[in-house]
Amino acid sequence: MTNLYPASPGIKDPAVFQPTAAFRLQIVKVIGFILLFFLLYAIVLLTAITLGAAFITAGIALTGYYPNIFTFIAGPALVILGGLMLFFLVRFLFYRRPPVNPYRAPIDAAHHPRLFDFISRLVKETRIRFPEKVFVVPEVNVAVFYNSSFFNLLWPARMNLEIGLGLVNSVNISEFKMILAQEFAHFSRRSMKLGSYVYALNKVLYNMLYENDSWNDLAIRWSNNGSLPGFFAHVTMMLVNSIQFLLRKLYRLINRQYLELSREMEFQADTLAVSLAGTAAAVSGGRRVEMGTYCLDHCMHKLSELETGGQQFRNIFHTHRAVIDYYALQNRLDTDAAGLPVIPDSYFHSFLKSRVQLREQWTTHPTREDREQRYLAAGITCEQVNASAWQLFNDPELLQEQSTRQVYDTLSPGVAGETITPAEFVAELTHRHRLYExxxxxxxxxxxxxxxxxxxxxxxxxxxxxxxxxxxxxxxxxxxxxxxxxxxxxxxxxxxxxxxxxxxxxxxxxxxxxxxxxxxxxxxxxxxxxxxxxxxxxxxxxxxxxxxxxxxxxxxGPDTVRLLTTRYQQILMHQEFANRLNDQVVRVIHAISQVFNVGHDTLVLLEPWMEELRAECWRFRRLLHEVTSSPGYTSCLSPELYDRVQRFTMQDCIFMQDQVPDYVAFQELHEIISSVMEQYNNSNVLLRKSFLEFLLTMEPEA
Incomplete structure (x- = not known):
């Protein structure tokens, strides 16, 4: 087997991997809050179990010792209430939340021995357990995940590894090692012993308190059926919601401490990763991941549009790579021997980031700039393996096509289409870019x-x-x-x-x-x-x-002056109408969202929003009539869309048939809105482009 694993720099200094005293103190503080959470958790659990058991015991005793018509009603009611209380409490506290990713596909060592040998070597260097399972997904990332449950509060779950094929498509082998090492380092016994436990535990607590809806959905269904058990389910739901509210309050205290710690945990993971892969791979890998993510997102967002035109990718990763090449060419970037873009500092000079940065709920990731500053300060050099990360996989073409097929089977099962090649896709992308440039x-x-x-x-x-x-x-x-x-x-x-x-x-x-x-x-x-x-x-x-x-x-001359002023005023007229049209579309979409937010079970609540939607739809129709009847606007629509708009404006704005929402009418309204806005805005861009080209004709020849 060919050895594709990049040699590590071989840093032996233990100070490189040891957390600072302040970092360890912060971990101890977070663990102290977690222990407080466990204590309250146990008190609440025992109190609720005692209360539920008391209801069941009281119901049985009441029926046995005082048999009469009232106790035969009250006794079973208490038993049901106690039983439901224990049932929903167990559903909430002892939940199990399997992570869901419909694009996930398992792979094994038999089919990809070089990859698993690579992972095995990195596992040894980072000192973590080998993943229980390895999956591939059509994304540009690497992630470790596990099945979160109550029992993971006591001992860690066996982790699984998820490898994004878009990432493999975007980086070389040394960069792949760096990115994989960053993820493994969060769970490493080499650099973050307690930190890795805190990292995993905080995610488990968050999932339990904020992403654990199965018990609540079941309780709502039972409480809405109007029966006696439904009433008891409603009472029980109020009790469990109170417990959840109390635990959430305490979790916020834990999370506040964790947020102070998490940024340093990320930097600590980066320290270990860069010590294994070197500064060069750390810097270039982060930059290529950003570009690869942007390009794959573009490909994924085009899937529905292509499907409408009866087209599909046979291999989305070939197209992804073609888009990366196109993007590199547009930004005048060189490529290396593996065909990957070389992204210098000057590339980022054209980007303008927001001055206001908000942090995520349960983790804090440093910016690429912050990380690069530390990578460069570390100055760790080692030999780079610049070959494509696809060399770690057997038959990558087959794996890419299978993953592409899985995307289509998930998004639009059973739908087939004509294959569009990467060259055709990039040609269309180039044409559209040139058209509106x-x-x-x-x-x-x-x-x-x-x-x-x-x-x-x-x-x-x-x-x-x-x-x-x-x-x-x-x-x-x-x-x-x-x-x-x-x-x-x-x-x-x-x-x-x-x-x-x-x-x-x-x-x-x-x-x-x-x-x-x-x-x-x-x-x-x-x-x-x-x-x-x-x-x-x-x-x-x-x-x-x-x-x-x-x-x-x-x-x-005067004719040119008149043409200049006329064309400029025409642009201003279209801009003003586009603003009116856009404002009306926003109001229509708001009315539609309110209809769906209310739900379709309560007609009394639904009717006012239906009336508002009808009123906004009529206002939208009047604007469309202006488009189709005014000579200055009709050229903004294609003949096909013009006919569709004409037919739409002759229909009534009715979205309810026999007291049931008319989803076909909703769909037609949405399609008209989308098509009109796209064509009208594109037409305005072309109008401005034509005006700017006209301005150049007045410039003196060089």
């Missing part, structure tokens, strides 16, 4: 935003511009400032949502600094002031841009 000379200045309303009659302002060329007007620094403005505008909304409690969080990060939720209001006020100033600047700069092109049109 604005001229490069504008440097994305007009991308993803509306044109500014400008007074085209203000001759004094039109002749007062001082900009002398497009390079100055559309400089990349100007575009970066615009993107920062829109980023900050979104961050103001996020901060305001935190301030009013719309986002439930105690802390958040702003510009990399930890902040309390109570600080959000003041930060939002200050940032809003900056955003308002930038909005004024952008308004003035957009006017300056228009004035510049107006002067170019003057040099061409």
């Amino acid at each position: 604005y001229p490069a000379v504008f440097h994305d200045y007009y991308d993803n935003r509306a044109f500014t309303a400008v007074n085209t009659e203000d001759e004094r302002a039109l002749s007062a511009t001082v900009v002398t060329d497009m390079a100055q007007l559309y400089h990349p620094d100007i575009v970066w400032r615009i993107r920062s403005y829109y980023r900050d505008k979104q961050d103001v909304e996020t901060l305001q949502a935190i301030a009013i409690g719309q986002f439930q969080t105690r802390t958040f990060e702003f510009d990399g600094q930890s902040q309390k939720a109570s600080d959000a209001r003041e930060l939002a006020r200050k940032l809003a002031g900056h955003v308002a100033a930038e909005q004024d600047w952008l308004q003035q700069h957009d006017q300056q841009a228009y004035f510049y092109h107006y002067q170019r049109a003057l040099a061409k």
